[in-house]
Amino acid sequence: MIELSDVAYSYGGAQLFTNLTLALTPGSFQFLTGPSGAGKTTLLKLCYGDLRATAGRVSLFGQDAATMSRDDVAMARRRIGVVHQDCQFLDHLPVAENIALPLQVSQRAAEADGNLDELMAWVGLSGQAQQRPPELSGGERQRAALARAVITSPDVIIADEPTGNVDWEMSQRLLTLLVELNRMGKTVLIATHDMNLIRAAKSQVSAHVLRLKDGRLQAGVAL
């Protein structure tokens, strides 16, 4: 679905990583871990077409990202739900409207009628639909961000620290939602520092763990 082959990335100075290879195969559940600043967010951005590799090949659903037009990338992006590290809400809009926004952007607003209430209930936010994002707790914001990422029924979910700043119980609840999505056939990639979360996931799902460190991606990390 998404493949990085011998990819390098630099923000202009030293290379953050080189010769990095990663495949998001259909239905896989993968964790990306590694020290702060190793480049996890950068790697996720390459996977969802937000950044272009400085070398190597990124393939988004069979197309070479380097030769894709902006519209092609936008179309591919519709198949990827992203949970950003800082959630990125429009604070003046109610939570429900924030969650429905990706449908409007992809001109599918009519689908909100059927899906939105169900999705709000799934993430346990039915009572908060009309609140503004700044009025939510950290865990509620993370669940709202997950709901917004999946409202368009993407094939792939990419989540950057989806359990940052929440307690253990809430991180378990978010993990359960991500595992449910994977059981529905979604491909899941999660960047996290939380090794306890990874351990908990491994008892529920066949998860692969990758560690990005010193510009290299290692598989089979000991937990």
Ligand SMILES: Nc1ncnc2c1ncn2[C@@H]1O[C@H](COP(=O)(O)OP(=O)(O)OP(=O)(O)O)[C@@H](O)[C@H]1O
């Ligand atoms: N837009 C940017 N311009 C220049 N440098 C950047 C930019 N974004 C990130 N970096 C640098 O690239 C490196 C990797 O950042 P990145 O956010 O990908 O790491 P990370 O592993 O996700 O870190 P964390 O775990 O702290 O979120 C860092 O040194 C960071 O300062």
